[in-house]
Amino acid sequence: MTGFSALVAECGGNPRRLIASCGLDPCVLEAPDNIIPFSLGARLLHLAAKETHCPHFGLLLGQRQDLALLGPVGFLVRHSPDVRTAIQDLIRYMHLHVQGARAQLSTDGALAQFSYHIQIPDILGAEQIYNVCIANEFNFMRLLCGKDWMPAAVHFSYPRPANDAPFAAFFGVPLYFDQQSSALFFDVRYLDRPTLSADSNLRRILQEYVAKIEDQYSGDFSAQLRGVLKILLPTGKCSVDRVSELFAMNRRTLHRHLMAHDTTFEALLDALRQDIVIEMIRKPDLSVSHLADMLGYRSASAFNRAFHRWFSVAPRAWRAMNATD
Secondary structure, rough: OHHHHHHHOOOOOOOOHHHHHHHOOOOHHHHHOOOOHHHHHHHHHHHHHOOOOOOOHHHHHHHOOOHHHOHHHHHHOOOOOOOHHHHHHHHHHHHOOOOOOHHHHEOOOOOEEEEEEOOOOOOOOHHHHHHHHHHHHHHHHHHHHHHOOOOOEEEEEOOOOOOOOOHHHOOOOOOOOOOOEEEEEEHHHHHEEEEEOOOHHHHHHHHHHHHHHHHHHOOHHHHHHHHHHHHHHHHHOOOOHHHHHHHOOOOOHHHHHHOOOOOOHHHHHHHHHHHHHHHHHOOOOOOHHHHHHHHOOOOOOHHHHHHHHOOOOOOOHHHOOOOOO
């Protein structure tokens, strides 16, 4: 979603209102490390396209993005020895940034196919997601191969829009809609082309660093859930039903995932609130009522009871005891 708010504003929309309408804190996209559920990202793009009267909003957003949005993974990809390895690296570590879709590289004779597949069925905003990601793939290939690189064709897995001129202007090659997949097709010989400015020594360092990130976060459903809970808490809509909906699963499946990590939704939520309190309670300009709102409590008294359960003292009393710390 990098650049989403700025583009909505430029197109005459109100990004904060759109974000809030999806049950998220309006400031959520200001921090690049925040994680939002895949379905909400798609919904935001869909709403933005409607509000700005720009059916190809996702295409515009994708045009503005580059590998920098992938952080260390993006740098690793740039320093892959050849285009094939670069694409394989991107696919290999894509799960660190996206849960809900996958990329795929395949070859058939003289053509290579670099495709993107959403794995959540009947998701609202799928067309905009495909627009963003195929534009990303296009920019990605040009970064690796040079600005003269062009695909042979571009496919989209949804019906042709009423106005496909923006797509034709950006890609500059034949466009095909209603296809089996959304993908770039290009000469297979590009896969063996050395990438521009690759540094093998830097690549080894980046591989070790990304591997550590993967060891820490890969497959940790509870860590992903904590990130979503932290975003939902200030909205007052941090319920198990809401979270189940955002992860496109029912309550029973959500509980099963958490049981596999020896925890429950309630325990995870309680621990997260306690961690936030420990981080924020020392700020003298932050009122107790505001802190209660941040944590999604409906009243200051409910927050006071939780605080006393955690620390055996009321919030104001704790501040008084630690005023000189």
